[in-house]
Amino acid sequence: MTEELLKERKEAMLALINDPTYVPMKIKELAMLLDVPREKRDELKEVLDALVADGKVGLSKRGKYGKPEAFTLIGTFCGHAKGFGFVTVEGMDQDVFIPAEKTKDAMHGDTVQITASPASKGKRPEGAVIKVIERANQTIVGFYQKNKNFGFVVPDNQKINADVFIPQGKDMGAVTGHKVVVRLTDFGGEHKNPEGVITEIIGHVNDPGTDILSIVKAYGIPDEYPPEVMKQVSRIPDEVAKEDMAGRKDIRDWQTVTIDGEDAKDLDDAITISRESYGYKLGVHIADVSHYVTEGSPLDEEALNRGTSVYLVDRVIPMLPHKLSNGICSLNAGTDRLALSCIMEIDPQGRVLGHEIAETVIRVDRRMTYTAVNAIVTDRDGKTMEEYADFVEMFDLMKELADILREKRRQRGSIDFDFPESKIILDEKGRPVDIKPYERNAATKIIEDFMLMANETIAEDYFWQDIPFVYRTHDNPDPEKMKRLGVFINNFGYTIRTHDGEVHPKELQKLLKKIEGTEEEALISRLTLRSMKQAKYMPVCSGHFGLAAKYYTHFTSPIRRYPDLQIHRIIKENLRGGLSEKRIAHYDKILTGVTIQCSATERRAEEAERETIKLKKCEYMSKRIGEIFDGVISGVTNWGFYVELPNTVEGLVHVNELHGDYYVFNEERMELKGEMSGKTYKLGQKIQVVVTGTDRLTKTIDFIPAKNLELPEEEA
Known part of the structure; x- marks a missing residue:
């Protein structure tokens, strides 16, 4: 069909479909309506599919053609630096590809209305943006470039591919090199850049701290508290009042310690332990933050807005102001503190025989560090044991019980990812001087084991009480990702068993056990973790795959996580006489929104943390x-x-x-293979590389194989 004829038929078909009396039809029905003979139906379909590709005609899942708005989908637009994008639609297995010329004025993160053609074999569905329903980017952070009478902001986010035009007089006096926040006044279009007004100059790109602060601003993480929050905080006392202790279980005479990192200031969990005739009495005592952060108050609303504390390479942005997080709510040694305690009776096999959840008053005897406790329970360091002589027996008992609890979890299939996280050491100007692994030791594991036990105990208790609650859930992995992981570990000689695409957590646990101590341990552990789904907060208890646990929640960190604070309120209300029907209805109404918000802010914090780490790694290299x-x-x-x-x-x-050579990618084998030499580069292969460049804007690092530097024999 010639271009001229195709154009003519497109116009005729558009006129028909846009007629008010037209109803969506399949190709066969349209052919009959237009008296198109059977042998010409392919030509008719070619015309219609061209109109669908242009976004001028919609195509339903059942193959009916109609106006675009009749068969549109709603989803989230994910941009790409090259201009095209993808739209994620809930319930669809594949994202919809949007070519650059069909993105309209959509930006990364926007909620958009699209048309989409069905996926053909081996290809994802393709579509066009009809309109933007909700904007995700009211402000953008970027690098300012000043020209004579105007300027442009180059977005830090590479998924926003258009620079923002800044008219004269709208730049706040920014100069080239400033990192700025720009408020968008016009989102642009097909042949027009977005336009905006600079509202904040973060600092010069070379100023210490500007790089991290730019990421904070880009992710919309609040770094200052509203005046009404600080007004409420000013009324909170520095010490626990006597009247606040009334009616609480007083356990200030129990030997109590906190165990945290050297730098920690928000100490929200303390431990007590004793040997009993039935085994062990383990007390996990958590700061009673809900006593000071009351429901619906400015502090509470701000805490929910933040969702979590954010831990970046050079700073912590706390969920709660320092007066609470480092003061009255922190379980500082030698001070009376209000707590919510889970006191468990555990037998020598690690089974919880009984438990008590109580509002308590505690007094921590010693503030311990992971380093010091590890020196006692692992290294048996004489000097440290002498310094903490009154506590050595307690720490030995902790390790004894923690080992039992860990073994019990191992037997049921719990997956323990024991690989080093990155710790980036910065100098006083915020420049990276070293990258070291965060090593877990016996002391960190003790605290993990006890917190896990408390979280499981609380979750199971409240599940069976059948009242509104917040659970920490982790779904089974995606079979396709497990298949890819299987291909990857095959390169190292390992396998995992699956059944109908499903994998039991024990299989992944066995894999991690096999790789323990090997050179590839860190890599395989990290890729196994990436192959699993993300944990999230839910008002329903659907289990936790990674822990092989039926019941799990987050109870132990209310200073830095809102879900913990939320369930503390429910627990306390329940302890004080139970929830009325009105309060059950209230929690049923709010908990879905709370869990969605908390899962979203957790992702935001994780992404911001990853971005700061990538940035500093790039700077280091x-x-x-x-x-x-x-x-x-x-x-x-x-x-x-x-x-x-x-x-x-x-x-x-x-x-x-x-x-x-010319290298071809084999997706099934996950390798690049040279057509002439047969040389392969595949997952898990060891290689020497040379650093050739870094890009701080894209946070990427470029390598070449070290052999590329070797001279050919005739030149050597």
Whole structure:
């Protein structure tokens, strides 16, 4: 069909479909209506499909053609630096691809209305944005470039591919190199840039701290408290009042300790333990934050808005103001504190025989560090044991019980990811000087084991009481991701068993046990974790795959997590005479919104933390251009492969840097193979690489294979 004829038929078909009397029809019905013979139906379909691709005609799942708005979908737009994007639609297995010329004025994160053609074999569905329903970006953070009479802001977020035009007089006096916040006044369009007004100058790109603060602003993480919150905080006392202790279980005479990192200031959990005839009495005592942060108050609303404390490489942005998080709510040694306690009776096999949940008053005897406790229970360091002589027996008993609890979890299939997280050491100007692993030790595991036990005990109790509650849930992994993980670990000689695409947590646990102590342990552990779904908060209890637990919640950190604070309120109300029908209805009404908000703010915090780590890793490697590193191939794509170094830094070897051959990507085997040489680069393969460049804007690091630096024999 000629272009002219196609255009003519498109116009005729559009006129028909836009007629007010037209009802959506299938190709067969349309052909009959238009008297199109059977042999010409392919041509009719070609015309209609071209109109669908242009976004001018809609196509239903049942194959009916009609006006675009008749068959539209609603989803979230994910942009790409090259202009195209994808739309995630709830309930659809695949994202819808949106070509650059069909994105309209949609930006990354926007809720959009789209048309989509059905997916053809081997391809994802393709569509067009009809309109933007809800804007995700009222403000954008970026790098300002000033021209004579105007300027542009280059967004930090690479998924926003258009620079923002800043008219003269709307730049607050910013100069080239400033990182700024711009409020959008016009979202632009197909041939027009977005336009905006600069509302804040964060600082110059080279000023210490500007890089991290830019990420904070870009993610919309609140870093200042509203005046009404601080007014409420000013009325909170510095010490626990006597009247606040009334009616509480007084356990100030129990030997009590906190165990945290050296730098921790928000101490929200304390431990008591004793040996009993039945086994052990373990007390997990959690700061009673809900006593000071009352429901519906400005403090409560701000805490829910934040959802969580955010831990970045150079700062902590707390959920609650310091007067609470480091003061009255922190279980500081030698002070009376209000707590919510879970006191468990545990037998020698690690079974909870009984438990008591109580409002308590506690007094911590010693503020311990993981380092000191580990020196006692693992290293048996004489000097440390002498310093804490009155507590050595307590710590030994803790380790004894923690080992039992961990073994019990192991037997049921709980997965323990014991790989190092990155700890980036900064100098006084915020520049990275070293990247070290955060090592877990016996002391960190003791606290993890006790917190897990308390969380499970509380969750099971409230599940069977059948009252509104917040649970921490973790769904079974996606079968496709498990299949890809199986391909990856095959490169190392490991396997995992699946049944109908499903995997039991014990299989992943066995894998992690097999790789323990091997060179590939950190890499496989991290990729196994990435292959699993993200945990989330839910008002229904659907179990926790990773822990192989039927019941799980977050009870132990109300200073830094809102879900914990929320369930503390429910628990206390229940302890004080139970929930009335009115209060049950109230919690039923709010908990879905609370869990959605808390899951979203948790993701936001995690993403911001990842971005700051990537940024500092990039900055660290920028000082090591030309240096050679040993690494392992951690990802393979058609554009190259990623290499992870022992210090957890990851960079890309682009396929264009693989000289002397043409490399083809085999997705099933996850490898790049040279057509002439047969040489392969595959997942898990060890390789030496050279750092060739870094880009702080995209937070990426470029490598080339070290062999690329070797001279050919005739030149040597």
